[in-house]
Amino acid sequence: MAEGELLIKNGVVYDPINGVNGEKKDICIRDGKVVEEVKNPKVIDAGGRVVMPGGVDIHSHIAGGKVNSGRLFRPEDGRRGLEAKTKVCRMQSGYSVPNTFATGYRYAKMGYTFVMEAAMPPLAARHTHEEIVDIPILDNAALPLIDNNWMTLDYVKSGDIDLLTAYIAWIIKATKGYGVKIVNPGGTEAWAWGKNCDLNDTVPYFDVTPAEIVKSLGEANEKFEMPHSIHVHTNMLGHPGNFGVTMATYDLVKGIKPSKDRQVLHATHTQFHSYGGTNWGDFESKADAIADYVNKNEHVTIDIGSIILGDTTTMTADGPMEYSLYQITGRKWTNHDVELETGSGITPFLYSGKSPVNTIQWAIGQELALLVKDPWKVALTTDHPNAGPFIGYPILISMLMSKKRREESAADMHSAIYDRAALPSIDREYDLYEIAIITRGMTAKALGLHEHGKGHLGVGADGDVAIYDMSPEERDAGKIQKAFLNTKYTIKGGEIVVKDGEVVATPAGKTYFVTPECDDTLTEEMLKKLKDKFEHYYSVTFNNYPVQDAYVPNPYEIKAPMRG
Amino acid sequence: MQTIRLKLKEEVMSGNARIPVEVDSLTPDKLVGKNEAEIKAVKVWWGNKEENTGELFDVRVEGEAGSAEEVKIVMEGDLSRVKHIGDGMKAGEIEAIGDVDMHCGAMMTGGKITVKGNADCWAGREMKGGELIIEGDAGANLCAMYRGEMTGMTGGKVTVGGNAGECAGQYMAGGEILIKGNAELLAGLNMHGGKITIEGDAVMPGADMTSGEIAVKGKVQDMMPSFKFAEAATIEGEEYKKYIGDLAMTEKKAKGVLYVK
Amino acid sequence: MEITDVVCALCGCVCDDLVVEVEDNEVKKVKKGACSVGKSKLMGHGRIKSPAIRENGSLKECSYDDAIKKAAGILAAARRPLLYGWSSTVCEADKVGIELAEEIGAVIDNTASVCHGPSVLAIQDVGLPSCTLGEVKNRADLVIYWGANPTDAHANHMKRYSYISKGYWTAEGKKDKKLIVVDVRETKTAKVADVFIRIEQGKDFLVFSALRALLLGYEDVVPEEVGGVSKKDLLEAVRLMKEAKFGITFFGMGVTQSTGRHNNIVNAIQMTRAAHTHTKFSIMPMRGHYNVNGFNQVCTWETGYPFSVDLSRGYAWYNPGETSSTDLLVRRECDAALFIATDPGAHFPGESIRHLAKIPVIQIDPFANPTTEFADVVIPAAISGIESEGNVYRMDNIPIRLRKVVDTEYLPDEEILEKILEEVRAIREKEGE
């Protein structure tokens, strides 16, 4: 956080949380926070350019074990992003799996100031935090994986939602995590035996179903005033015909009342879950069905996980899915099952516009954004790096804002796009206000971060501002893309970190984490079972498990009291 | 025609440490149109510092050239720690007199390099076109891929007068390699295109190959146990056994052809 | 005073349930958890007493400041410095080391270079289907050690994690499991195996390929004997692999340091992939030092590459075989070297040491060793995991925080490196760079 005052004048401001839609408006920042007025500020003349709050990414894989395994096994990706150190910046490497430094710089250049690491294996949480600390500029948080955890499975089986509540409180605290992440519930445990689970299959040896896991965690999460809902990667990712499972999963938590004014379930990288057909031959888009569900219901938000064409590195805790993908490509494949908790798989993948399947996938992500009517229910993501690297966001923004650009792109791609996807027939174009919603307003709200100064520019908000080098009237897709790739200015906590597309300062970011406050008696009872797990099945001790404070040198704690 | 003579100064290699000089900036296509003074000012890396070419090399330019095709670079002196000779070269000619260091002819797309001596590891790495002639021995990873890539050499022609080190032609996808001597362990590893001819002996050739062709005219030591004998074959009047492999990559993918005597 | 949950800073097992008795700021007894090697480390040995600088052939004691200044001067002036070691210290120190390497345009490399570097190269070719050690403990009914001898090198490994340990689906310990050992020698580990397969030295690659072919069903092409192993024995191994519910191969330097090197590991991983078409199968390198993996992790997230990283151009150029320590030294490329928490004097081929004797060498280590014999600057350090804390990564990528059990006057590695970095920057500023 910078000390002193900053005045940004002559900007055209898009601040959806505060209902500001393209108003010429000054922004005053003092000591890192937005204030009513300033007396003796440093002045930035935005010169009629587009001004937005710092971007908030709701779902990205930028730090931790599998991200690093992705970097480690792809030296060939590393050399696609090499940049020498400068007086300000450390060395950079990587395209789909950039090093920590490049991650911070490249996000900041796009005007982002907060990124949620979307999957943290609890047992390896220290690793995620070590990397987060090494990512310059950005504020971060991480979502621990809780759904394939034996403790969770045991409590779901016995129906002890209160004890499950005590457990998720403990594990979120122990990992310095932010909320409840669910990835292929039950399927990842099954994968430890080389198997997988559909929504109503029984998890081997545990006698519970994925559906029961989602519902129980949904209920448990709402026992606290958690800033975020459960964050769900539904079963059968990437399988033709999975859209039914996806909607059935949404339905599971429909009746649960949220503890705060937000969704009950955030469904992530929905593109991978909106597939019709029965095999890769008759594969088709079902984005319309998913969008229709989201339009008709209030308890679900989604992020799109849209494809960026080209080579990338796929990585997920969904081990069986990565295995299927590797079997298709025959390329290198890393798998890492984590005892009693989760797993992960990684394999490189090339999305080609010549492939009918990839083309339809490419259309689906954008269809979701365009068919969900209320932008407050949808977030822009590429599930970095799964559907493509985050530096592809500006491409997506330009696509959503320009039907012409979509048409031009579709013309170069496989003709399946005209038969088995809806994209070519959609006329909608996003405006800048809507872009601001799906890249900061909605994401901050869905994560509950708007109450902590993120995603908006109201008085008291963090002084995180992006000034894009474009006028609000700009319609040229190429120029829009360019503007969103490299800001004129990015300001983080009142400090100019990017100027004219170059990183000029690299302050350390903060780590956001949630402390759910659970009843002591419940916790005591839960701990008996947990300690038994450590005694007999974990390979580390109970006392060495929780993430020590040393791993979070710049903490931002959010307390989540139990619901009264 | 133009000849650019670059002779490495003796003092560059006279210290306790023999710090490599990296000359990827000195190819005919990059030097064409430059006069002697300008060439002397071209930067080359020597350890962690960039130096002027003229500081490290005696530079002499003879003749004129209208295009890179008309440029011939002759490198002399102790070149055994001069790396990246002809790396990325597009056209013209380089003649290196003596043993050269790693990455000679790496990524080259055109032109011709002649090494009058041995070439260290990664000669012709990821080569796409042109011709590389190594009159002596080649080190390991001749014409191979860069770490992690699935494609090595894709085009061009490489001739090794002597022996080649381990993993010659790894992940090769196209082009031709002729090794007049022996090939060490695992020539043609992961090969999926192109042709390797080994006039001498080879050890475990063709492992994990899925396409392309390897012919070994000498002895094969440690034949891979996962190749299937197909038929007898005659090449240039000589009897060979033709094997198909590598079945360890599954039968569906095993389309590599290995000729042994 | 009894301290529990102490983490052993010796090998890649990183056992974290040690109980240690400390009195008068000294480890008096290791009561529980450690193997004899770990115990020996905790009980301590003679230390380097003071920083020292070599003058006229012999080391003269000096202050920390003087030694650090001297070290910084050597590094700042070098055109191709090598910074090597990093595996027996904590990630926090490794991070500073990488920043130092970046500042001076050095090559930074860790001991993986001479132990499991080939495994990393293999992973870069084909990936690594693996798991954490607790998965093995709870599920594995088939354990294979290939070119690995845990009885000597990772003495707690079988007991804590694999063959002997008891877990959820393996409540009876070794009664529920089969152990196959593949090696050139009949090691102590081989002696307790259910099946010992003796292999001809240097022929691992062939044997892996034969097993792959058999696992994929091409029995007809495999000859009667491969690499000194009969087809009958190979078929028996394949039967055990296919019948297992959860198989794991642990491999060691018997494979990485032999003829074929990284390609042996590629083939071992390919064998695992082939076995995975039948059942759940994983593979894991038996990483040697307690934090050899940690350096690889830190170096990867900071530079994009795990070891042997050449930063001379300001960005990373990674190419083991070129940028690895042995090559740099045998080829006499580097003009200065810093060794931290390692001992090339004992562990590098003689040819490399011949070059080290000719160039300035800085050593940071708690203990005198063969490297001390030719070091020009010697800087004693606190012992990580006993006298200072920090993060390390177990062989299965699990991060664990080392605990500090006694106090010390010696500076931790991290602080020594920070001071050198600061000094280097001061020199550069003076030079106007």
Place this chain on the structure above:
Amino acid sequence: MNARLISGRTIAQGQNLDNKLSEEYYNAVAICEMNEKDMEKIGVSADENVEVRTSYGEVVVKAKEGGGNPEGIAFIPMGPWANAVVSGDTHGAGMPQYKGIDAEIEKSEEKVLPVKELMQRYMG
């Protein structure tokens, strides 16, 4: 006698990692384990010395029986004695040939050099 030489870890070597200038380390590491038949072949009994020669150097170490070695395989624990004779050629992979070096082993009357003297051979 011709043999293939390999080096590797042992318990006693590990116990003295931080203690390399000691006699314990010297006793644990300056040894060569061989098959009994091989020892007979060169006429050496346990605790007598052998000279191990390769194209990369030569070293004198104490002979030891066993170690599970088949005939023709000799084992020296990893350390400065083994490294006096291993190859630094990494074949483009960064890894020296620590295992599988062709060696010639004969009985020797020379003494086994202590660490410091061994290191002195590299100076000058």
